Amino acid sequence: MNTAFCIAAAIAVLSTLMVITRYNIMHALLYLVVSLLAVAVVLYMYGAPFMAALEVIVYAGAIMVLLIFFVMMLNLGKESAIQERQWLKPHIWIFPAILCLILLGELLFLVMQNRQPAAGIQVVDPKAVGMALFGPYLLAVELTGMLLMAGIVGAYHLGRQKQKTLHRFLENTDV
Amino acid sequence: MNLHPTTAGLLLSGVLFVLGLISILVRRNIIFMLLSVEIMLNAAGLAFVVASAHWGTADGQVMFMFILAMAAAEVSVGLALILQLYHQLKTLDSDEANKMNG
Numbered sequence: 041m042n043t044a045f046c047i048a049a050a051i052a053v054l055s056t057l058m059v060i061t062r063y064n065i066m067h068a069l070l071y072l073v074v075s076l077l078a079v080a081v082v083l084y085m086y087g088a089p090f091m092a093a094l095e096v097i098v099y100a101g102a103i104m105v106l107l108i109f110f111v112m113m114l115n116l117g118k119e120s121a122i123q124e125r126q127w128l129k130p131h132i133w134i135f136p137a138i139l140c141l142i143l144l145g146e147l148l149f150l151v152m153q154n155r156q157p158a159a160g161i162q163v164v165d166p167k168a169v170g171m172a173l174f175g176p177y178l179l180a181v182e183l184t185g186m187l188l189m190a191g192i193v194g195a196y197h198l199g200r201q202k203q204k205t206l207h208r209f210l211e212n213t214d215v
Numbered sequence: 216m217n218l219h220p221t222t223a224g225l226l227l228s229g230v231l232f233v234l235g236l237i238s239i240l241v242r243r244n245i246i247f248m249l250l251s252v253e254i255m256l257n258a259a260g261l262a263f264v265v266a267s268a269h270w271g272t273a274d275g276q277v278m279f280m281f282i283l284a285m286a287a288a289e290v291s292v293g294l295a296l297i298l299q300l301y302h303q304l305k306t307l308d309s310d311e312a313n314k315m316n317g
Contacts (some may be wrong), residue, residue, distance in 0.1 A: 079257060198295035
């Protein structure tokens with residue numbers, strides 16, 4: 041249990057606390073990105089650099105961007121621009137930015153140091169993960185693909201709006 | 216304070232999970248409830264990776280990848296459901312969704 045882990049864990053817990061106490065969804069999302077980045081640093085420390093990269097790419101990248109786009113989509117209109125200006129005041133983003141800078145410095149320090157992991161931790165290299173993934177877990181990989189397909193189809197079906205404008209030839213008929 | 220790394224990682228994962236659980240119980244905004252589910256899934260994945268590092272096997276990391284894929288599918292379907300709820304009820308309050316008829 042070294043200092044680097046303590047710092048990353050403290051940032052993760054602090055930003056998660058900030059997530060669950062915010063009233064504004066955008067502020068909460070900003071802190072959630074910081075929390076996921078901190079967890080990615082923790083994963084790196086536990087000998088799983090590939091999982092750390094996946095955490096940053098999929099969680100902090102894809103899923104958070106999806107949520108942010110969704111929140112932006114929900115409140116369209118003229119007041120959204122004013123709201124945006126209020127949301128992006130420096131005192132809103134300066135604290136997450138400081139936490140991110142601490143995490144970046146810590147990650148650079150860990151990468152530069154290139155030391156052995158702490159006692160009690162065994163590094164699992166990505167090759168072993170790949171061998172397990174496409175060896176004994178092949179059926180689960182196939183099922184995950186099916187789950188993602190079902191997710192896409194379900195999201196399309198649920199998110200579809202009722203058609204509001206008809207073709208001009210069909211306007212007089214009641215459909 | 217000289218904890219074993221596995222203990223420390225599981226402790227962090229447990230704290231994050233409990234924070235998510237408290238949030239999903241307390242908040243009424245449905246997007247915040249979805250965020251809390253994400254926090255809890257992330258904490259569970261962290262626990263899997265810590266266990267994988269403890270025993271030196273790849274199974275935990277494989278499970279983390281599955282959790283990641285499941286979270287992606289779950290958040291897309293959840294956002295579509297929230298979108299429909301918002302268009303039906305014009306609010307994001309989850310208490311308003313107690314009258315689901317058709």
